[in-house]
Amino acid sequence: MQSKVLYHLSKLIKKAAYVGLFLLIGLGLQAQEVSQKGWFSADFDFGCRNLTITITHTGVNSGDLQFNFEGDPNDPFNLFFDPNPAGNSGNFSSGQTRTFTYTTPGTYIIRVVDLSNTGSPADRFDFLTITVLDRFSPSVAARICSNNEVRLFFDYAFDPFESFDIDYGDGTPIVNFVKDVNANNASTPHTYAVNGVYDITVTGIFSTGGNNADCNSVTIRVSTLETIDPPILNAITVVDQTNISFDYDPIMDGLLYFLEIDRGNGFEAFADLDPLINPTTITVEDLSLDNNQETYDFRIRATDICNSIQANSSTGSSIATDFSLNNIDTTIDIDYTWNTSPDNFTQIDFFINNTLSASFNEPSSTIPHTINHTNCAQLLPFFFQTVTNGIVSTSQTLTPFPNSSLVLPATDAPLAELVGGSIQLTLPNTNFPLGEYQILRRDVNATFNQIATTTLSNYIDTTVPQGTAEACYQIRYTDECGNLSMISQEVCVIIEAKLGIPTAFTPNGDNINDFFTVTDGIYNNFQMLIYNRWGSLVFQTNNPSPGWNGTFEGTEAPSGSYSYRITFQNADNSRVNRSGTFVLIR
Structure with missing residues (x-):
């Protein structure tokens, strides 16, 4: 409840500050409010919404006066006196009273004009400023002490009231608690005769203001205690x-x-x-x-x-x-x-x-x-x-x-074998369910770098760079959660091409010596040319594998002697040239 009270009060105080109400309140705390020239008086000059104010013709100006309760502060000398709402405008004579109720918060001027029609507007008009506040509750909270004692705590920062009527809800007389204008807060105790639940009602009082009853009171329910x-x-x-x-x-x-x-x-x-x-x-x-x-x-x-x-x-x-x-x-x-x-x-x-x-x-x-x-x-x-x-x-x-922060143990080193012009790796089993293998290679570069990933147990490396005499491999792996293992030991393959050329081959389809080809190795810039006995070119290739199958233009070449010319660059980039003869046997 206290939070709600403070929230609403803060909104109202901000609104009041916007229209300059604090100054008006400070100036208006008088027993009977009198207009600037004294031609009329009012019982209040501020109060809460639904504020009812009665004005009295004082007789200081003995003539009849025309009044207007909801005068516009920005156009005070306007001779149009709006009759709406009812009772807003009219005439009155010395000693007479008129009453009006303000239903909307704001700042108004009550203005009267001398009906003699002589003199300047400043001479003929008289004013009194009225401030109407919105409804709000006193800022108060209850705290319970033992032995059925209750203390009320007041926060004056949000209260324009001068005092507070407190009904403790136990049948004792209403207490008027007067605000100390020099304090920011205060408290007051009350002791109940009997332990129980009580509704405490606190009403803010303007001692010289208007219409206290329509300013919201706050009711706080307390349960007293002995222990x-x-x-x-x-x-x-x-x-x-x-x-x-x-x-x-x-x-x-x-x-x-x-x-x-x-x-x-x-x-x-x-x-x-x-x-x-x-x-x-x-x-x-x-x-x-x-x-x-x-x-x-x-x-x-x-x-x-x-x-x-x-x-x-x-x-x-x-x-x-x-x-x-x-x-x-x-x-x-x-x-x-x-x-x-x-x-x-x-x-x-x-x-x-x-x-x-x-x-x-x-x-x-x-x-x-x-x-x-x-x-x-x-x-x-x-x-x-x-x-x-x-x-x-x-x-x-x-x-x-x-977050995959576990370091897994390394596997064994992979098996590596030179097959044709590629290196085939056989990858070892892992200790934990596999996510993927990561394959690292050292070649012409002095350090290991990752070259591939795979989920298979075999991998064929066809990307060994030119000039590589020895390729070395390590592996690591991730498990199904993404944890990464340590790196395995390395395994190396000597891949310098040591050219081996057969002297004969038998392309008869028995899968034995069916191709004329060179031994396994990585041959850079490879070229092989084959000629028949009359010097005609019957086959050429830039791929060392699989070689010549013994056909020419789609037909089987005849048995006999053939010559070859082979060139390539070795691992040290030196040029190699070989030529010779071989026999095709059918």
Whole structure:
């Protein structure tokens, strides 16, 4: 209720400041308000909406006067006196009165004009400024003390009132509490004869203003008390390294509540609990906390505003938890640890993925709880939980090695073999389910660089750069969660072309010596030309494999002697030229 009062009051005060009402209020606190020239008087010159004002012709100007209650402050000498709404304009004589009710907040001028029609407008007009405020409530809050005492606290920053009528709702006379104009706030006590529930009504009073009854009063319901019931702390949940959340039964408006912590040297202040902001729960951040390693005791303390009596909740303890890698080879072995207070301890439960996994009878893990996981998919969120003094305490929820941060062991080195003009790799088995292999190569470059990824167990490298005499390979792999392994040992292949040329071949389709070709190797800028016995070119290629199959223009070439001319660049980029003869046998 207090928050609503302050919110509405702040809006109204801003509006009042916009139209200059504060100054007008300060100037208008007089017993009877008199116009500038004294031709008429008013019983009030400010008040709340639906303000009824009565003006009286004083006789200072003995002639008849025409009046206008809702005069425009920006056009005060306008001779048009609007008759609407009813009673807004008219005439009156010495001693007569006229009454009008303002229904809309704002600043108005009551103006009268001498009907003699002589003199300038400034000589003929007289004015009185009227300020009409919107409805609003006094800014007041109630706080409860023991022995059925209640204290009302007033915040004057939002109150234009001069005093307050207080009805305590117990049949005692209404009390008028006068504002101290030199103070920003104040309080006043009241003691009830009988414990119970009471409605306190506070009405703001303008001692010389108008229409107090139509200014909103505020009603506050209080429950007096002779003693304070202990607060009930229900749950303590560690959120992360420095944040802890607390759940408790609704706390009572009118009392003061404090969350306290014991770090090992006795209880001290940790957080204030506001019934309006934190009625049943609060999360507190404290950068000095170490919720992975340290446990702390907590309680809620309640006291009255007079600090004459207090009560404490039961004490609960937080749970510290952490994990570490014990070993990783064919399984991922994780150590899980916990720590909580031994006071009134009975049992602590261990949950993985919100499912109970184990229970322990020790408040602290002198020996870690180790679990052997066969793959990364088993590294699920976990937490510990215990109940002490009726308070459920839960550790923070952690996931071992999240975000693919686990380092896997290396595999064996791959097998590498020169096949034709390429290098074929046979990749080893992995210890954990495969995501992908990553293949690294060292060639003419002195360092290893990743050249490919694959999910297959074999890989053929056809991209060895020119001038490479030896290609070396390492591999690493990711598992299904994206964790990356260490790098394997290297394996190297000598790929310098040592040219081997057959002296005969038998292209008869038995898959034995069916092609005339060179031995395996990587031949840069390779060219092979084959001529028949008459010197005619019958075959040419730039690919060392598979070679010539013994045909010419789609027909089988005859048996006999043929010659070849082969050129290429070796690994050191030196030019190699070879020529000779061979026999085609059918």
